[in-house]
Amino acid sequence: MSSADESICLSFCDSEELYIEELRQWILENPHLNAHRDDTTILAFLRVAKFNVETAKSKMRNYYIMRKEVPEWFTKRDPSRPEIQELVKLGIFLPLKKYHNNKLVVIIRTAAHDPRRHAQDDVFKTGKMVLDVAIRENFTSASVYGISAIFDMANISFGHYRQLTTSMIKRTVHAWQNYPGRPQHLEFVNAPLYINVVLNIFKSFMSEKLRKRVRVHFSGIESLHRVIPKEILPIEYGGRESTIKQLGEEWASKLIEYKDWFTEDETHKAK
Known part of the structure; x- marks a missing residue:
């Protein structure tokens, strides 16, 4: 990330729990993804997406579909x-x-x-x-x-x-x-x-x-x-x-x- 991107991630530290719970609720509403629900995994996707929840959802969706479609790498x-x-x-x-x-x-x-x-x-x-x-x-x-x-x-x-x-x-x-x-x-x-x-x-x-x-x-x-x-x-x-x-x-x-x-x-x- 650029310095600006790093600052964005660090600036969200105080509100991380709220974003984690929002994304966890989305995971529960999309059981077909069978995604991890732990704080660490959810937070990783949020940080990569610079806390843009819609971007984090897109990356999670792509990631778990990839895990299904490429068993050579994930089984x-x-x-x-x-x-x-x-x-x-x-x-x-x-x-x-x-x-x-x-x-x-x-x-x-x-x-x-x-x-x-x-x-x-x-x-x-x-x-x-x-x-x-x-x-x-x-x-x-x-x-x-x-x-x-x-x-x-x-x-x-x-x-x-x-x-x-x-x-x-x-x-x-x-x-x-x-x-x-x-x-x-x-x-x-x-x-x-x-x-x-x-x-x-x-x-x-x-x-x-x-x-x-x-x-x-x-x-x-x-x-x-x-x-x-x-x-x-x-x-x-x-x-x-x-x-x-x-x-x-x-x-x-x-x-x-x-x-x-x-x-x-x-x-x-x-x-």
């Missing part, structure tokens, strides 16, 4: 499943330990997995599981200040590109724009020269606001350091905060702590 989310543990430990989606300008920073390693071994749907599912937990663990940062996402394109191959069908790209962008804590900055690093071919497909499904948040770094990690302080990055990115392996193992363990939560969460989707 069988047991974090102890071997393929999920393996992907988390590979570091396909790594929330960092320190914030930047109060924003949650995540590194998405787009080519960390072997496309011959891992289905792209499993990669996206696992990433969303980590994101769900990261939002809950860093609630104010993710819901008020937003998420800075670093997409590392290093070692991306034709096999990785083949996994990204146009329909999958469209669903991915739809998820970004309706998730309760969407990225506020999309930084692409280690990008090949032909990245714009793929990015143009992504951008075709983005809102104008989200398109303006995309930035490509062709000059290596040093360019990223001008946007995200290297001190908060993993050692492999020139930083001082843990290694990719350490972060992956920590998040694999953290997801196991949420095993019961994932079981209950899976029941929430449109009917």
Whole structure:
């Protein structure tokens, strides 16, 4: 969010309960969505919508319909499943330990997995599981200040590109724009020269606001350091905060702590 957007969210702190109850009543009047009714989830959607209740309703509606229509991402989310543990430990989606300008920073390693071994749907599912937990663990940062996402394109191959069908790209962008804590900055690093071919497909499904948040770094990690302080990055990115392996193992363990939560969460989707 911009500074103005952050101020809007913070200014509603004293009246949050009233907005939460209004949106909860709407959820009760729309049982077909089978939406979460807890304060945390409702507040996340309100904050992303800058407390515009109608916008929050639209995002919630889209979100729970998506959970029904894309079972590949929102079912069988047991974090102890071997393929999920393996992907988390590979570091396909790594929330960092320190914030930047109060924003949650995540590194998405787009080519960390072997496309011959891992289905792209499993990669996206696992990433969303980590994101769900990261939002809950860093609630104010993710819901008020937003998420800075670093997409590392290093070692991306034709096999990785083949996994990204146009329909999958469209669903991915739809998820970004309706998730309760969407990225506020999309930084692409280690990008090949032909990245714009793929990015143009992504951008075709983005809102104008989200398109303006995309930035490509062709000059290596040093360019990223001008946007995200290297001190908060993993050692492999020139930083001082843990290694990719350490972060992956920590998040694999953290997801196991949420095993019961994932079981209950899976029941929430449109009917």
